[in-house]
Amino acid sequence: RPLLIGVTGGIGSGKTTVCRIFEAFGIPVYYADDRAKWLVDHDAILKADITRLLGPEAYGPTGYYDRSWVAAQVFGKPDLLLQLNALIHPRVYADTALWASDFSEKPYVIKEAALLRAAGEDGNNLDKLIVVQSPLELRIQRVHKRDPHRSEKEIKNIISRQISDEERIEMADYVIYNNETQLLIPQVIRLHEIFSRAQE
Numbered sequence: 221r222p223l224l225i226g227v228t229g230g231i232g233s234g235k236t237t238v239c240r241i242f243e244a245f246g247i248p249v250y251y252a253d254d255r256a257k258w259l260v261d262h263d264a265i266l267k268a269d270i271t272r273l274l275g276p277e278a279y280g281p282t283g284y285y286d287r288s289w290v291a292a293q294v295f296g297k298p299d300l301l302l303q304l305n306a307l308i309h310p311r312v313y314a315d316t317a318l319w320a321s322d323f324s325e326k327p328y329v330i331k332e333a334a335l336l337r338a339a340g341e342d343g344n345n346l347d348k349l350i351v352v353q354s355p356l357e358l359r360i361q362r363v364h365k366r367d368p369h370r371s372e373k374e375i376k377n378i379i380s381r382q383i384s385d386e387e388r389i390e391m392a393d394y395v396i397y398n399n400e401t402q403l404l405i406p407q408v409i410r411l412h413e414i415f416s417r418a419q420e
């Protein structure tokens with residue numbers, strides 16, 4: 221199989237932008253947060269497990285996952301949230317592996333998510349982890365510009381609930397700096413060369 225490289229970073233850090241550059245070099249990207257949302261609606265094993273954990277109300281009358289009902293159930297119950305995540309993560313890992321197996325001709329593929337653990341941790345199948353880092357003020361500005369309905373306060377709240385940059389850097393094998401002085405494309409090219417060579 222190709223190497224599996226994780227790309228993570230806080231909200232507005234630029235992880236999707238970085239992944240678009242990798243895609244321009246022909247590297248497939250698995251957008252795990254979107255894919256996880258699809259899996260809770262469509263993966264039969266996961267649906268059965270979630271129904272067993274939370275009850276049939278987790279799926280509304282149309283059979284679709286009721287995100288706001290589930291959010292209300294797990295609110296203030298960190299143990300239940302952990303149990304829910306423990307159901308979802310292995311299915312996403314399995315789905316990622318299946319997806320990656322389609323790209324045996326590629327030297328590496330990428331998995332993007334807002335939260336990824338260090339390579340190899342918790343049974344994730346990442347070979348390396350890239351963390352995208354941006355200064356806090358710039359992230360707030362960029363997200364506010366992209367999503368004008370989100371206030372600065374709301375964005376700061378999201379950031380305060382995410383893990384810190386220090387914790388992310390601790391887990392990283394590589395860091396991409398997305399600030400106003402360092403260009404993204406040369407940093408991506410450098411990593412593209414490293415990962416392409418690693419499989420030769």
Ligand code: ATP
Nearest residue numbers: 229230231232233234235236237238362363366398
């Ligand atoms: P989220 O967690 O919200 O999905 P993200 O980490 O994926 O965020 P992006 O969506 O890549 O971040 O970037 C946030 C916004 O900032 C986007 O509108 C993007 O176009 C813009 N942006 C990111 N990096 C740069 C840059 N280097 N120069 C200019 N704009 C940028």
